[in-house]
Amino acid sequence: MQLQRGEKRGLSDLGIQSQCTVKIDFGLDGVDIAAFGLNQAKQIGDDRYVVLFSNTSTPEGAVRLTPYSDTASFNLDLDKLPSSIDRLIFTATHDTRPISDARPLVVSVDGNKALFNVAEHLTTEKAVMMCEIYRHSSGWKLGTIAAGFAGGLAALITHFGGEVADTPPPTPPPAPAPVSLKKITLEKSNSTVSLKKTGASFGEIILNLNWNQNTSRGFFGGTKQLDLDLGVIFEMQDGYAGVIQALGRTFGDFNNEPYIELSGDDRTGAVAAGETIRVNGRHFDQIKKLGVFALIYDGAPNWQQTDGVVRMNMPGQPEIEIRMNEGRNDKRLCGVALIENVNGELQMKRHMKYYPSQKGFADDIGIFLNWVGATKD
Template identity: 30%
Template structure:
């Protein structure tokens, strides 16, 4: 049902998919979905803010699932699981922010609430009166007498996502502005006799040492959220993680897919295809080369899931072959051991369920623990490819760089996708048949 501003409807589902959508057009800004989990109108701390740089709430109740583009339209999705919602949370604000532009240039902006169990639309609100706003509260899920409801809001902000977030208690790490140099007063000239009189006052007699007072314990460090992000394109295909401050901790690689042609009952979803008669099994993989010259692969095939605490310091979190709604396949690189890594090639293969990527569209997000998220979309495949190179991470000893590859390869007859990707990038490994 389409709602008017201020209207509310019951949300009977145990979990919902919150989908923001808009139409693409020349000169229009990109849009990002976010959510704030509130207690009495405010967040408890910065962890209650879910967005592209902080994609999952610690409770698991809200997750930022990522974007899909098809047919001149884009959607950005949040997954909300009421069963995992902490009892103190009484409201989830659904917001949108415009990247390098205003919402007056965004056509067809809407938010809809969908029951993922059956795909039915519970509510829909279309925003049509935006002008100079750079952030919007489109709606909110709120708890009333033990039941969840959705209200259409439509409140705009000219101060962007940072202004919206700070209104609810989020501390934002904004870029520092360069301050003009301040003029200092020249030091006053002091008479030599005064210097001699004051100098002894800065010393304490050795026989009576003074013990400085014990300083109070420092409060725990608060790390504000960072709203910056990086989008890689054909024109700007690489980014320095060192310059973005993302060279330590865990680098999470997420791959989201959708099926564009609804064949055999396939329906669009994030990360995987919902298959009524056939399962589509996609495998996220990584070739690695360490600084000691050792090489290998991290993949589900052969149960080579890797490790974060020992070589290769890369781990695949699992192989989801159920076809159920999920967050896609995820791979993590431990950047605390970046000095042991020479290069890492992230790639994906079709294990079964399709003969080519031609019917699929993918979004790749690399999320450093610190620093800006790096995301990019893969171009539509026009060749019978079953293996695609996604991104190449290289370490030259001074800088850690991510380069967008988006390279579809066609394996020769009888040659595996792994051998094909190896040959294309000169890894030089010996391959044997494997199985899951």
């Protein structure tokens, strides 16, 4: 059903259950989509219920976001929302351009059960409230809004009772940290993000490992430099599988199969950029899955001390990061993430499990190899 601006409908009248999906399609790079969980006063009462790129799920999983390059999909289980959350307002913002430039900007609920063309009602707004799902004595209702603010995200945050720091005009004040839309941080177990190609290919995909390069305490009371390695276990669509790592000097090849290359091995901690693996996204269709891991090669296995973080960057996509903020100090290898080719889309899932060696991680993600001992020399 096509809805008009200002229309209010009961979800049950539309044939929509409390478990449903809200999908927003947009046609402009740099548009950020969010769902604000508000209290009865229509204010932000709990930052954990602001769901966006940097916080893709509410604590109990009632709202889960799967962001793509031109689509944001929210899976809802409204009955799980705490009573303190009275409504969910779905918003779109852009740093520099009016949201009306994002045509098509369309909200759909459970497919075609409810459709709302937002962009046709907009002019110069850079932050827009598109629609809301809210509690009512008769049950959950859906309301269309299509209204916002020329001031952008800062005006939207203020409207919902949030605070922004004062900055000299004309620069708009920044949003508070919990509402950062500039990167995706996968913080929870099995949290996932899916990315579509923005052009003919994903371009150059860069995986970077960085860590606290201070010395670590050795077993006999001395100190030694921590040597942390980045590696990838890969499986191609044709069944070819292997590992890219400094151990055994299997650095790979960017221009030939497996189209993955370790840029080098930083054994001293002197390289400020950490370690980097490049994946040739022009050939991503030939890749089935990649298991990204970090290995403490030298130094006592103390993961809390590493402050390790793995980041993935590629052209036209938000940065994705996973922090190694959990630890098993009796295990030298951390299985950080699983990257899969799902019908041509790149899907990255937080793994964060610890193993004695690469074999356990590889077996866990379904890549079975014959392993032999190796060194860096």
